[in-house]
Amino acid sequence: MDPNIPAGIILGFIAWFLLRYLAGGIYTVDQNERAVKTNFGRAERIPGATTLNDPISAGLDPDEKERYQYPQVRVIMPGGPYFKWPWQKIYKISIATQTVNMAFDPEFPGANQSGTIVEAVTKDQLNTGLTGQIRYRISERNLYANIFGVKHPIAHVMGYFVSVLRERIATFEAPATPGADASSSGISINDLRKNLRDLNEHMDRECSSSEARYGITLDASLITGIDPPPEVESALAAINTAHNMVSSDVSLAQATADQRIEQSKRAAEIETLKAQAEVQPLISLASQLSELKGTGEGALHAYVRNVRLGLFGNAHQVVVETKQ
Numbered sequence: 001m002d003p004n005i006p007a008g009i010i011l012g013f014i015a016w017f018l019l020r021y022l023a024g025g026i027y028t029v030d031q032n033e034r035a036v037k038t039n040f041g042r043a044e045r046i047p048g049a050t051t052l053n054d055p056i057s058a059g060l061d062p063d064e065k066e067r068y069q070y071p072q073v074r075v076i077m078p079g080g081p082y083f084k085w086p087w088q089k090i091y092k093i094s095i096a097t098q099t100v101n102m103a104f105d106p107e108f109p110g111a112n113q114s115g116t117i118v119e120a121v122t123k124d125q126l127n128t129g130l131t132g133q134i135r136y137r138i139s140e141r142n143l144y145a146n147i148f149g150v151k152h153p154i155a156h157v158m159g160y161f162v163s164v165l166r167e168r169i170a171t172f173e174a175p176a177t178p179g180a181d182a183s184s185s186g187i188s189i190n191d192l193r194k195n196l197r198d199l200n201e202h203m204d205r206e207c208s209s210s211e212a213r214y215g216i217t218l219d220a221s222l223i224t225g226i227d228p229p230p231e232v233e234s235a236l237a238a239i240n241t242a243h244n245m246v247s248s249d250v251s252l253a254q255a256t257a258d259q260r261i262e263q264s265k266r267a268a269e270i271e272t273l274k275a276q277a278e279v280q281p282l283i284s285l286a287s288q289l290s291e292l293k294g295t296g297e298g299a300l301h302a303y304v305r306n307v308r309l310g311l312f313g314n315a316h317q318v319v320v321e322t323k324q
Contacts, residue, residue, distance in 0.1 A: 146215030
């Protein structure tokens with residue numbers, strides 16, 4: 001040791017080194033966080049494992065699998081305290097579910113009317129505005145893409161979502177429904193509003209690959225409003241009112257026709273039962289006469305004579321034909 005260097009400086013340097021690199025190397029991971037450790041800038045990886053081995057990549061096309069092939073990294077779970085060396089660095093990511101307006105642009109906050117409305121053109125060239133929300137979270141199954149693979153993951157996800165949404169709005173056609181009234185066909189905004197649930201489900205399916213692409217999972221997309229331009233709002237309202245009136249008249253006429261058909265069925269059924277009631281005694285009488293005839297020749301004449309006597313007993317006057 002150089003006698004010219006004071007011992008206090010050496011002890012101070014040792015204390016600073018221990019405090020800076022040893023005590024400062026202790027860290028913890030919160031419950032809603034996941035962490036990744038790097039050594040000299042390289043993340044600790046699982047040998048031979050990539051995202052292509054994970055089911056999250058099942059929805060990717062062959063060319064997309066080549067572009068979005070990320071290594072699987074070792075994930076540090078919540079807990080601690082943990083220790084890192086000075087040449088190591090810890091990246092912490094929150095995996096809590098977050099909600100954002102679907103018109104939000106992280107890179108240009110003033111876009112889409114300050115992040116409030118997404119504009120899209122329908123198949124009949126109407127510039128409509130859409131409002132809604134997106135619920136998302138960081139995928140711990142693809143932390144490499146979120147931390148190292150993409151510079152600004154949420155910007156990529158929002159851009160991808162909006163592009164898919166605009167493409168769907170531009171090509172949307174309502175599914176054919178048996179018995180549906182065609183008077184409102186071709187009005188794309190009406191079709192979109194009636195099939196809002198199908199539109200949300202389509203967006204969820206199309207954006208399911210975002211986990212493999214950008215390391216972000218879209219839990220749900222909720223499109224809540226589809227509004228036409230102000231200049232066509234009144235015209236669309238008039239069309240909808242006329243359509244509702246026509247639908248009401250058609251439904252009333254259909255109900256009246258159904259009621260008359262049902263009444264006709266009931267009347268025919270009643271008359272059929274009456275005819276059966278009148279015919280049944282005649283059938284029974286014919287059967288009895290056939291049985292009497294089978295017992296002997298005189299039985300049928302005796303039956304006819306007894307019936308005549310009963311009729312004569314109930315009659316007030318009898319007209320008898322005489323031979324001259």
